[in-house]
Amino acid sequence: MRHTKILATIGPASFSEKVLTELISTGISGCRINFSHTSFEKAEELIWKIRKVSEKLAKPICIRQDLQGPKIRIGELAQEEVVLRRGQAFKLALGNIIGDQECAGVAQKEFMEALQPGATVVIGDNELKLEVIHKERESVDCKVIIGGALKPQKGVSAPGTFIDFKGLTKKDLSDLDFGIRQKVDCVSMSFVQSADDIYRLKEIIREQSSQVPVIAKIEQYNSLKNLDEIIKASDGISIARGDLAVERPLEELGLIQKEIIRRCNIAGKFVMAGSGILQNLRKNLWPTRAEVNDVTALIFEGIDAISFSDETAIGDYPVESVRTLATIIESVEKVILTHHTASDSFYRNIDANFTYVQGKESLVLCTDTLEPVVKLAKMHYTAPLLVGTKSSNEANYLSNYWGVYPIYCPPELMGQEMFDYVVNKAIALGIIDNKNPIINLNNYWG
Ligand SMILES: Nc1ncnc2c1ncn2[C@@H]1O[C@H](COP(=O)(O)OP(=O)(O)O)[C@@H](O)[C@H]1O
Ligand SMILES: C=C(OP(=O)(O)O)C(=O)O
Known part of the structure; x- marks a missing residue:
């Protein structure tokens, strides 16, 4: 029996009833449906399938609706991918334009307005890095600092630049309305900046006569600054390491996640972590030593649940990922469950x-x-x-x-x-x- 729970992001690698059945019987306790990527039609089909398998296997499964929030992404590209070389010039331009080798579109005005010469822009989870050289009214000229493959719809961020997001977007509100009607088990809010974001979301949920619990995703500098109030306002916390590891220097990540877990446990609030958990299993059948150590630290620190992203959404080995994590948890808990006693x-x-x-x-x-x-x-x-x-x-x-x-x-x-x-x-x-x-x-x- 495992006490630390395993959650899985559902994507193309796990859409089928067969894989969902294997994931649930291998040991997941929850599914995340990311509304950045999932249409209502697909989400409805998925919710129906998850409920069906959960009932068949008599295993309760928490369906988490992950609201996109003001996530900034580059637009579509003329090709499936373009390769950016170190030192080359690359333009980011406001609007829904089709990008290419020299330019990509970004739809969010607040983001484009905030960028200034000298700012760093990261595309994907630290995959590509640009430096802003020159600013025009609706575009910025950049130099590629770290090159690589650029794919459509990748997330963009500007670590160190303050962007004045305004809580829930129109898309979030419409997605939330859908989620409540579909009776999802909890909702997570992305890019939370302050407790007010959570109070506003809870108010909207109450207005729809729902009590669905709210998980705040901690992934921004501001959310760290306001951490205690956010923990107090929400039902639980997700350490969303994908964006957090871009927003803060990578070497701080271990300390930040340790502190978030500690504060949640003191406050008696649910806490989970996700992104890059067993990333090596996306393409291979084994985890790296660093990944095993990372998971071990999370369990020792008292995390409630660990969540897969790419591994179960687009990886080659979704079920193996769950099996591998379950084995690590069992091994670590053998020690923890023997020495741990109630302290309250x-x-x-x-x-x-x-x-x-x-x-x-x-x-x-x-x-x-x-x-x-x-x-x-x-x-x-x-x-x-x-x-x-x-x-x-x-x-x-x-x-x-x-x-x-x-x-x-x-x-x-x-x-x-x-x-x-x-x-x-x-x-x-x-x-x-x-x-x-x-x-x-x-x-x-x-
Ligand atoms: N419902 C979906 N449909 C298509 N692709 C998806 C879906 N959910 C996730 N993915 C893919 O899996 C990857 C990892 O999922 P996730 O961690 O939820 O995304 P992100 O990194 O964008 O927050 C995404 O980048 C996306 O390519
Ligand atoms: C890890 C998560 O988020 P992200 O992919 O945005 O880091 C999550 O919500 O489980």
Whole structure:
């Protein structure tokens, strides 16, 4: 049994029901649908397929709608790719123009206005680097500092340049409306800058009579500056390393992610990390030593969930990626689960004896309110936390939390009947065995 959860971005490599089935049976707990790349038609089909497989395998799966936010991308190119050489001139121009060897379009006015001579422009995840040499009213002339292949629709950023984004875009609002109607299990907001961005999003969600949880993606300098308020305002945090590693010097990344995890765990908030987790598995069947070390550090720091991007969206080995990560997690958790004990006094107050048992028992809590489960889950106690709930969205969402195993219960069950149902189901699904003690937390929780 693994307590650290695995999530997967769904893309062309994992669209089929066959691969989705393999991903879910191999051990993912959640799927990310990136609305930068997914049409409503495709998303609707995917949500339907994921729900179908999840039900068939009796495994709750959290569907996360990832809102694009004000992500800046270059436009289309006349060819599938053009190769930029170091030292050559390259122009970025405002508008939806078709790019080529000498020029590419960028649609966002705020970005083009913010660029000044001397600024660095990065295209993709640190793949191509340009320096702005000269600025015109609606374009900038650049020099290529690091060359390579340029592909259409790649993300562009300007580390160190302040760009005044205005929260949710028109596209985000329309995507959100779609996601709520499709009953996604959580929504993530990209390029969050302050707690106000999250409060505004939550207000819109409330206006649509929804309570879908909101995950704030930390990927910008401003989001780091306002980290504590953002953690407080949101239901959870995603360390979105793709853009974060471009926005901040790469050598700071390890320290930044460690600090974000620490602060989320103190605040009792869900925290996940993604992008470049086992990047080597995009094309090969093995991870690099550095990737294994990276994942090990994340687990030791107390991350709730680790998310795949390219590996499961466009990689050659989506299922192998999940299998490899599961093996690393199991190996690291063998150590963590043996030495870890509950530290929270609230937990010790339930029963003083709990602190002396080392994860052999299972905890059961039957509830339809998220708050107590989340509070308990974030203590990262070694015992698996089985949560009986009659809300399928809640079961799906909770499946992303460290050590939580939600069991979706029929609506007519109450009290002892619901407890028995949860325990029997967990035994049947192989989550727990019937030899170890099972503690009914509802006996302690008024
Ligand atoms: N729904 C989709 N349709 C087509 N391609 C996708 C889809 N989702 C993801 N991808 C591809 O997988 C890559 C990795 O996915 P992701 O991490 O979500 O994207 P990004 O790096 O743009 O945030 C993307 O760059 C894109 O090429
Ligand atoms: C890793 C993520 O985001 P990004 O690809 O934007 O870094 C994510 O949302 O899981």
